[in-house]
Amino acid sequence: MATSLKSLSQYSDKNLVDMSTKKFGIVVSEWNDEITEALYKGALETLLKHGVKKYNIFRKNVPGSFELSLGAQWLAQLDEIDAVICLGCVIQGETRHFDFICDAVAHGITNVSLKYNKPVIFGVLTPNNQQQALDRAGGKHGNKGDEAAITAIKMLGF
Template structure:
Protein backbone atom coordinates (compact mmCIF):
# COMPACT_ATOMS: atom_id res chain seq x y z
CA UNK A 1 0.00 0.00 0.00
CA UNK A 2 1.35 3.42 -0.87
CA UNK A 3 2.25 5.63 2.05
CA UNK A 4 -0.12 8.26 0.67
CA UNK A 5 -2.90 5.93 1.78
CA UNK A 6 -1.42 4.75 5.07
CA UNK A 7 -0.29 6.22 8.35
CA UNK A 8 3.19 4.77 8.85
CA UNK A 9 2.71 4.76 12.61
CA UNK A 10 -0.10 2.20 12.39
CA UNK A 11 1.16 -1.35 12.24
CA UNK A 12 0.05 -4.84 13.14
CA UNK A 13 0.97 -6.19 16.56
CA UNK A 14 1.30 -9.63 14.96
CA UNK A 15 4.74 -11.19 15.60
CA UNK A 16 5.77 -8.53 18.12
CA UNK A 17 8.12 -10.26 20.52
CA UNK A 18 9.38 -9.44 24.02
CA UNK A 19 12.37 -7.15 23.55
CA UNK A 20 12.81 -6.00 27.13
CA UNK A 21 16.34 -7.43 27.27
CA UNK A 22 17.35 -6.64 23.68
CA UNK A 23 19.83 -3.93 22.66
CA UNK A 24 19.33 -1.65 19.69
CA UNK A 25 21.70 0.68 17.90
CA UNK A 26 20.18 3.57 16.00
CA UNK A 27 22.51 5.09 13.42
CA UNK A 28 21.32 8.57 12.44
CA UNK A 29 22.37 10.71 9.50
CA UNK A 30 23.08 14.32 10.42
CA UNK A 31 22.13 15.45 6.89
CA UNK A 32 18.50 16.71 6.73
CA UNK A 33 18.57 16.94 10.51
CA UNK A 34 15.04 18.29 10.90
CA UNK A 35 13.75 15.10 9.32
CA UNK A 36 16.22 12.61 10.79
CA UNK A 37 15.73 13.89 14.35
CA UNK A 38 11.97 13.38 14.01
CA UNK A 39 12.55 9.88 12.60
CA UNK A 40 14.96 9.07 15.43
CA UNK A 41 12.47 10.27 18.04
CA UNK A 42 9.76 8.10 16.49
CA UNK A 43 12.00 5.04 16.48
CA UNK A 44 13.16 5.59 20.04
CA UNK A 45 9.62 6.12 21.35
CA UNK A 46 8.39 2.98 19.61
CA UNK A 47 11.22 0.95 21.12
CA UNK A 48 10.48 2.33 24.59
CA UNK A 49 6.73 1.76 24.27
CA UNK A 50 7.45 -1.87 23.35
CA UNK A 51 9.48 -2.50 26.50
CA UNK A 52 13.05 -1.68 25.48
CA UNK A 53 15.00 -0.20 28.39
CA UNK A 54 16.38 3.30 27.74
CA UNK A 55 19.88 2.12 28.57
CA UNK A 56 19.60 -0.52 25.82
CA UNK A 57 19.17 2.06 23.05
CA UNK A 58 22.47 3.31 21.63
CA UNK A 59 22.66 6.21 19.23
CA UNK A 60 25.48 6.91 16.80
CA UNK A 61 25.43 9.87 14.41
CA UNK A 62 27.08 9.81 10.99
CA UNK A 63 27.54 12.79 8.64
CA UNK A 64 25.15 11.68 5.88
CA UNK A 65 23.08 8.79 4.58
CA UNK A 66 25.99 7.41 2.56
CA UNK A 67 27.83 6.79 5.87
CA UNK A 68 24.93 4.79 7.33
CA UNK A 69 26.37 1.55 5.94
CA UNK A 70 29.70 1.81 7.75
CA UNK A 71 27.99 3.13 10.88
CA UNK A 72 25.65 0.13 10.77
CA UNK A 73 28.60 -2.21 10.31
CA UNK A 74 30.41 -0.77 13.31
CA UNK A 75 27.26 -1.22 15.40
CA UNK A 76 26.43 -4.70 14.08
CA UNK A 77 29.88 -6.06 14.82
CA UNK A 78 29.28 -5.44 18.54
CA UNK A 79 28.08 -8.79 19.90
CA UNK A 80 25.76 -7.17 22.46
CA UNK A 81 23.77 -5.31 19.79
CA UNK A 82 20.75 -7.33 18.66
CA UNK A 83 19.46 -5.04 15.90
CA UNK A 84 20.51 -1.88 14.09
CA UNK A 85 18.14 0.80 12.81
CA UNK A 86 19.47 3.16 10.14
CA UNK A 87 17.80 6.57 9.96
CA UNK A 88 18.35 8.93 7.04
CA UNK A 89 16.73 11.12 4.41
CA UNK A 90 17.86 11.66 0.83
CA UNK A 91 15.75 14.20 -1.07
CA UNK A 92 15.59 14.07 -4.87
CA UNK A 93 17.61 16.83 -6.46
CA UNK A 94 18.39 17.92 -10.00
CA UNK A 95 21.24 15.46 -10.53
CA UNK A 96 21.81 11.71 -10.44
CA UNK A 97 23.48 12.05 -7.04
CA UNK A 98 20.18 10.96 -5.42
CA UNK A 99 20.12 7.71 -7.39
CA UNK A 100 23.71 6.80 -6.58
CA UNK A 101 23.35 7.55 -2.87
CA UNK A 102 20.05 5.72 -2.46
CA UNK A 103 21.33 2.64 -4.29
CA UNK A 104 24.58 2.56 -2.32
CA UNK A 105 22.83 2.97 1.03
CA UNK A 106 20.22 0.30 0.34
CA UNK A 107 22.85 -2.18 -0.85
CA UNK A 108 25.23 -1.32 1.98
CA UNK A 109 22.62 -1.78 4.70
CA UNK A 110 21.52 -5.08 3.16
CA UNK A 111 25.12 -6.30 3.04
CA UNK A 112 25.68 -5.46 6.71
CA UNK A 113 22.57 -7.36 7.73
CA UNK A 114 23.63 -10.44 5.80
CA UNK A 115 27.26 -10.24 6.95
CA UNK A 116 26.37 -10.11 10.66
CA UNK A 117 23.14 -12.13 10.48
CA UNK A 118 21.31 -9.40 12.40
CA UNK A 119 18.37 -7.20 11.54
CA UNK A 120 19.72 -3.98 10.04
CA UNK A 121 16.72 -1.86 9.18
CA UNK A 122 16.42 0.62 6.30
CA UNK A 123 14.72 3.65 7.89
CA UNK A 124 15.78 5.99 5.11
CA UNK A 125 13.30 8.30 3.43
CA UNK A 126 13.77 8.89 -0.31
CA UNK A 127 11.17 11.59 -1.07
CA UNK A 128 10.97 14.04 -3.92
CA UNK A 129 10.56 17.08 -1.66
CA UNK A 130 11.25 18.34 1.84
CA UNK A 131 7.50 18.46 2.50
CA UNK A 132 7.10 14.80 1.57
CA UNK A 133 9.88 14.00 4.03
CA UNK A 134 8.23 15.98 6.83
CA UNK A 135 4.89 14.31 6.09
CA UNK A 136 6.58 10.96 6.78
CA UNK A 137 8.62 12.09 9.79
CA UNK A 138 5.78 12.75 12.19
CA UNK A 139 3.51 14.59 9.77
CA UNK A 140 0.25 13.60 8.14
CA UNK A 141 1.48 10.12 7.20
CA UNK A 142 2.88 9.25 10.61
CA UNK A 143 6.52 8.54 11.28
CA UNK A 144 8.69 6.15 9.27
CA UNK A 145 10.93 5.93 12.36
CA UNK A 146 8.08 4.09 14.13
CA UNK A 147 7.91 1.65 11.23
CA UNK A 148 11.67 1.06 11.29
CA UNK A 149 11.63 0.31 15.02
CA UNK A 150 8.69 -2.09 14.86
CA UNK A 151 10.37 -3.84 11.92
CA UNK A 152 13.48 -4.37 14.06
CA UNK A 153 11.35 -5.74 16.90
CA UNK A 154 9.46 -8.11 14.61
CA UNK A 155 12.65 -9.37 13.00
CA UNK A 156 14.03 -10.31 16.43
CA UNK A 157 10.99 -12.55 16.90
CA UNK A 158 11.66 -14.49 13.70
Protein backbone atom coordinates in the same frame (compact mmCIF):
# COMPACT_ATOMS: atom_id res chain seq x y z
CA MET B 1 2.36 -0.22 -0.29
CA ALA B 2 2.18 3.48 -1.08
CA THR B 3 2.49 5.75 1.94
CA SER B 4 -0.55 7.69 0.77
CA LEU B 5 -2.64 4.57 1.43
CA LYS B 6 -1.25 3.72 4.89
CA SER B 7 0.24 5.63 7.80
CA LEU B 8 3.83 4.66 8.56
CA SER B 9 2.92 4.80 12.26
CA GLN B 10 0.13 2.22 12.04
CA TYR B 11 1.18 -1.36 12.54
CA SER B 12 0.00 -4.59 14.04
CA ASP B 13 1.42 -5.33 17.47
CA LYS B 14 0.26 -8.96 17.44
CA ASN B 15 2.72 -11.71 18.31
CA LEU B 16 5.47 -9.42 19.60
CA VAL B 17 8.02 -11.01 21.91
CA ASP B 18 9.57 -9.55 25.06
CA MET B 19 12.11 -6.87 24.17
CA SER B 20 13.28 -6.01 27.71
CA THR B 21 16.71 -7.61 27.26
CA LYS B 22 17.27 -6.73 23.59
CA LYS B 23 19.83 -4.10 22.60
CA PHE B 24 19.37 -1.76 19.65
CA GLY B 25 21.80 0.43 17.79
CA ILE B 26 20.35 3.44 15.99
CA VAL B 27 22.47 5.18 13.37
CA VAL B 28 21.21 8.66 12.52
CA SER B 29 22.30 10.79 9.58
CA GLU B 30 23.07 14.41 10.48
CA TRP B 31 22.17 15.56 6.95
CA ASN B 32 18.57 16.85 6.82
CA ASP B 33 18.60 16.82 10.62
CA GLU B 34 15.14 18.37 10.98
CA ILE B 35 13.84 15.18 9.40
CA THR B 36 16.25 12.66 10.90
CA GLU B 37 15.74 13.95 14.44
CA ALA B 38 11.98 13.44 14.02
CA LEU B 39 12.64 9.93 12.69
CA TYR B 40 14.85 9.21 15.71
CA LYS B 41 12.18 10.46 18.09
CA GLY B 42 9.62 8.15 16.48
CA ALA B 43 11.95 5.15 16.61
CA LEU B 44 12.93 5.79 20.22
CA GLU B 45 9.34 6.21 21.39
CA THR B 46 8.28 3.01 19.62
CA LEU B 47 11.12 0.99 21.11
CA LEU B 48 10.36 2.26 24.61
CA LYS B 49 6.64 1.65 24.14
CA HIS B 50 7.37 -2.01 23.39
CA GLY B 51 9.52 -2.64 26.45
CA VAL B 52 13.04 -1.85 25.29
CA LYS B 53 15.04 -0.36 28.16
CA LYS B 54 16.45 3.09 27.45
CA TYR B 55 19.91 1.95 28.55
CA ASN B 56 19.73 -0.76 25.84
CA ILE B 57 19.41 1.79 23.03
CA PHE B 58 22.66 3.11 21.58
CA ARG B 59 22.63 6.08 19.22
CA LYS B 60 25.46 6.98 16.86
CA ASN B 61 25.44 9.85 14.38
CA VAL B 62 27.02 9.83 10.95
CA PRO B 63 27.47 12.84 8.63
CA GLY B 64 25.08 11.73 5.88
CA SER B 65 22.98 8.85 4.61
CA PHE B 66 25.87 7.46 2.57
CA GLU B 67 27.71 6.78 5.85
CA LEU B 68 24.80 4.85 7.39
CA SER B 69 26.11 1.53 6.05
CA LEU B 70 29.48 1.79 7.75
CA GLY B 71 27.93 3.13 10.94
CA ALA B 72 25.54 0.18 10.89
CA GLN B 73 28.43 -2.22 10.35
CA TRP B 74 30.34 -0.82 13.32
CA LEU B 75 27.29 -1.42 15.53
CA ALA B 76 26.28 -4.76 13.99
CA GLN B 77 29.71 -6.24 14.59
CA LEU B 78 29.21 -5.83 18.34
CA ASP B 79 27.92 -9.10 19.79
CA GLU B 80 25.73 -7.31 22.32
CA ILE B 81 23.74 -5.43 19.65
CA ASP B 82 20.69 -7.42 18.55
CA ALA B 83 19.42 -5.09 15.80
CA VAL B 84 20.44 -1.87 14.08
CA ILE B 85 18.10 0.83 12.80
CA CYS B 86 19.41 3.22 10.13
CA LEU B 87 17.66 6.60 9.86
CA GLY B 88 18.31 9.06 7.07
CA CYS B 89 16.74 11.28 4.46
CA VAL B 90 17.88 11.84 0.89
CA ILE B 91 15.78 14.43 -0.93
CA GLN B 92 15.63 14.32 -4.73
CA GLY B 93 17.68 17.10 -6.29
CA GLU B 94 18.41 18.28 -9.79
CA THR B 95 21.22 15.79 -10.42
CA ARG B 96 21.61 12.00 -10.41
CA HIS B 97 23.43 12.21 -7.05
CA PHE B 98 20.15 11.13 -5.38
CA ASP B 99 20.05 7.89 -7.39
CA PHE B 100 23.63 6.95 -6.56
CA ILE B 101 23.30 7.68 -2.85
CA CYS B 102 19.96 5.86 -2.45
CA ASP B 103 21.20 2.82 -4.32
CA ALA B 104 24.45 2.65 -2.34
CA VAL B 105 22.70 3.03 1.00
CA ALA B 106 20.07 0.39 0.24
CA HIS B 107 22.69 -2.12 -0.89
CA GLY B 108 25.06 -1.24 1.95
CA ILE B 109 22.45 -1.71 4.67
CA THR B 110 21.30 -4.99 3.13
CA ASN B 111 24.86 -6.26 2.98
CA VAL B 112 25.51 -5.43 6.64
CA SER B 113 22.38 -7.31 7.67
CA LEU B 114 23.41 -10.39 5.71
CA LYS B 115 27.05 -10.22 6.82
CA TYR B 116 26.20 -10.13 10.53
CA ASN B 117 23.00 -12.19 10.34
CA LYS B 118 21.00 -9.69 12.32
CA PRO B 119 18.30 -7.15 11.49
CA VAL B 120 19.66 -3.93 10.02
CA ILE B 121 16.68 -1.80 9.16
CA PHE B 122 16.37 0.67 6.27
CA GLY B 123 14.65 3.70 7.82
CA VAL B 124 15.72 6.10 5.08
CA LEU B 125 13.29 8.48 3.45
CA THR B 126 13.74 9.11 -0.28
CA PRO B 127 11.20 11.87 -0.97
CA ASN B 128 10.95 14.22 -3.91
CA ASN B 129 10.91 17.32 -1.71
CA GLN B 130 11.11 18.66 1.84
CA GLN B 131 7.34 18.59 2.38
CA GLN B 132 7.12 14.90 1.51
CA ALA B 133 9.90 14.26 4.02
CA LEU B 134 8.08 16.18 6.74
CA ASP B 135 4.87 14.29 5.95
CA ARG B 136 6.73 11.02 6.61
CA ALA B 137 8.65 12.18 9.69
CA GLY B 138 5.71 12.67 11.99
CA GLY B 139 3.39 14.47 9.58
CA LYS B 140 0.25 13.38 7.79
CA HIS B 141 1.72 10.03 6.71
CA GLY B 142 3.03 9.07 10.15
CA ASN B 143 6.66 8.49 11.04
CA LYS B 144 9.09 6.20 9.21
CA GLY B 145 11.03 6.01 12.50
CA ASP B 146 8.06 4.20 14.07
CA GLU B 147 7.96 1.81 11.15
CA ALA B 148 11.71 1.14 11.31
CA ALA B 149 11.57 0.40 15.04
CA ILE B 150 8.62 -1.96 14.84
CA THR B 151 10.31 -3.71 11.91
CA ALA B 152 13.39 -4.32 14.04
CA ILE B 153 11.24 -5.63 16.90
CA LYS B 154 9.32 -7.96 14.60
CA MET B 155 12.48 -9.28 12.99
CA LEU B 156 13.91 -10.14 16.42
CA GLY B 157 10.76 -12.15 17.09
CA PHE B 158 11.07 -14.10 13.84
